Each structure stands twice: as C-alpha cells, then as structure tokens.
Amino acid sequence: MSTQPGQLKPSEIGKRNKLKKEKPYVYGKIMKFAEKVKKGESIAILQFQYDYTCNFNCQHCDITRLRDNKKKKRFFTISDVKELSRQADEMGLAQIVITGGEPLIFPDFDEIVKAIDPQKFWIVSDTNGWFLDGKRARHLKSIGVDKIQLSLDSLSATEHDKFRGKPGSHERAIRAIDAALNAGLNLIIQTVVTKQRIRSQEFIDFLKFGKRKGIGIFVTYAKPVGAWEGNFACLVDKNDMDYLRELEKKYNVFTHLTPAYGLNLGCISVKRMVSITKYGDVMPCPYIHVSLGNFFQEPLKEIIQRGLKIKYFGKHVDTCLIAEDRKFINDIVVKKIYGKSLPVPYSEVFTSEDFIK
Numbered sequence: 001m002s003t004q005p006g007q008l009k010p011s012e013i014g015k016r017n018k019l020k021k022e023k024p025y026v027y028g029k030i031m032k033f034a035e036k037v038k039k040g041e042s043i044a045i046l047q048f049q050y051d052y053t054c055n056f057n058c059q060h061c062d063i064t065r066l067r068d069n070k071k072k073k074r075f076f077t078i079s080d081v082k083e084l085s086r087q088a089d090e091m092g093l094a095q096i097v098i099t100g101g102e103p104l105i106f107p108d109f110d111e112i113v114k115a116i117d118p119q120k121f122w123i124v125s126d127t128n129g130w131f132l133d134g135k136r137a138r139h140l141k142s143i144g145v146d147k148i149q150l151s152l153d154s155l156s157a158t159e160h161d162k163f164r165g166k167p168g169s170h171e172r173a174i175r176a177i178d179a180a181l182n183a184g185l186n187l188i189i190q191t192v193v194t195k196q197r198i199r200s201q202e203f204i205d206f207l208k209f210g211k212r213k214g215i216g217i218f219v220t221y222a223k224p225v226g227a228w229e230g231n232f233a234c235l236v237d238k239n240d241m242d243y244l245r246e247l248e249k250k251y252n253v254f255t256h257l258t259p260a261y262g263l264n265l266g267c268i269s270v271k272r273m274v275s276i277t278k279y280g281d282v283m284p285c286p287y288i289h290v291s292l293g294n295f296f297q298e299p300l301k302e303i304i305q306r307g308l309k310i311k312y313f314g315k316h317v318d319t320c321l322i323a324e325d326r327k328f329i330n331d332i333v334v335k336k337i338y339g340k341s342l343p344v345p346y347s348e349v350f351t352s353e354d355f356i357k
Helices: 010-022 024-030 033-038 078-090 109-116 134-143 157-164 169-182 201-213 238-248 300-308 326-336
Strands: 045-049 095-099 122-127 147-151 186-193 216-221 273-276
Touching (some): 078 109, 078 300, 109 134, 157 169, 186 201, 201 216
Parallel strands (some): 045 095, 045 273, 095 122, 122 147, 186 216
C-alpha cells in the first residue's frame, strides 16, 4: 500500500472541509487514514448486506447464491448492527454502505441508520432508485444518510429496464437523481461496464451525461460471479482498464482502483473494503465470495487482520483480481469457489502458500 500525502484535488479538499463542519468525529477518523495505511492497518468501508430482499431481477446480480444459503440460521438484528458499529468505530473505521438487496424497501431502514449512528459514520445507501422520490430523499437526509449510490446502466430506458429486469426502472432512476440532489444528498451513479460496453459510443454519451449533471460516475467492472458465473466474455482486460484511466482525465468517472484523497491502494479488497453478509460472513469484497470469518463468532478486527495476511489482499495489487486477473479467476474462483455453498470458508480456498510470511 502507498500514500501520497497532500495530493488532494480541490474538490476533495472542499468535501473534507464540509465533512469537518458537519461530522467532526468522522472527519477526525478519516484524517488518521494515511497513518493507519502506513502501519499496515485496514481503513475498510463496510459494505453491509443487511438483507437480500429486492424488487428487481438484474441480469448481473452478484448475490444470487449468497441469499439462498439455507444453512445459515442467524442473521443481523438491530442490536447486532449496534455491535457492528461499536467494533468498527473502535477500529477507527468511518464509512458504512447499507446495501442488499434494495435497502429502500427494508421496513427497518431508519432503525439501521440509527443503530449505525450518523455522528460516528459517513453513511451511504445503495439503491436502484425505484422508491427514491423527493419526499424519501429529504427524509433520508434528515435521519443522517450522507450519500446515495444509484444504479444506472444505460441512457436508453429500454436497455436499462431490460438489464434490471424491471419495466419503468429507468424513469424512476432518473427521477431519483434529481430527488437526491435537491435534498442535498451526495450522489454518485454506479454503472456496470463490460468488455462489450467500455469502448462504445453509448458509454461515452453516458459519461457526458454525468458531466452535464455534475455527478460522478463509479464504474463497476463486470465480474464472473452471481448470475454472471462463468460469463468470461464480459470481462475487461488491462488495455481496457488503461483506456478507462484515460477517460478519467476528461470525465468525472472513476473505479475502485482510482487513487483518491492522497491514497493509492490498488485493489481495495480488505485494505479499503470488506463486505458483510446478512448472515455475518466477512468477505474481501462484494464479489470474492470467500468468508474470512463470521462476525457472530469472532471480533471484526481479528477477521480483517486475518484477511490482510493473505497475499492477495495484504499486498499492493494493481488490478481488479475478480474482474481482470485471469489467473486469480481460474485458480481461485473457478477451481475453489464455483459449485460450492457460498461464501466458501477461507481455509478451503487459500493454502499456507497464500499467506504472507
């Protein structure tokens, strides 16, 4: 892992100053991130899969088999969320993304936010936008949600609705953009990019749309997991990733590999991101379906420390393992994860040779 102290963009400085004013405690934790990285500690965003209930049927859904795990008896309650918040805060972590499923249909969404504690964390919610109108957006802002990550995969209503398996979803997503902005919520658009899409004119037009609206576009590279298990034709290569880096110079587009706030971490699995399933399993990222341990059985800190000892996650890796690294995909994902109940325990996936000596 590497840091680049002081190399903040003007927009990043503005956001930091705003955070210092609105959430000084969270700001204090984030200002210690560079120091934590130097010491080899995780500054993970917790991608929190509280529940898998959803009103869409997306073609690429990555939780298809995660949510069908009938062996798991225990799942998160509001009291568990409070304990997760306590442990994460104790570790100096500062950001939690509520996801699923579709968070805005969770009946206890407000309770989840309260249990996390908006004064202690920067709280983000993923959404497909279906239920995000002006009234709901203002309410989310009032209870302490800071940011919306909205899924949109085409400017074409026909193509987006087909991809998301929900007629009318494009119209609702476009409405949600204005609703979030008008409510004063931070907003980014999340979009899935395949080998077939990345060099298309449609994608350029999509980036131009984001630029006109003043909204950042977060690109999620296609992964051969979930509903796309075995779909290797959709995967990008290093040349495609280099092409996107060039686009970053012209448009407000970025990926999880994009250096930000003075930090260049490469692959952010465990170092800057972990995913926590409904059933308490802690995974390196939303797409590497390996359990590093279970939150209900051992402390979060110990689980993350274990993850950092695995070479793929503890060392600097300048690519996306699960989207581009064909050796990792073949040797780890295909041979050791495909066909098994998910998430697969780390002891069944990694050997002693995979741990940092």
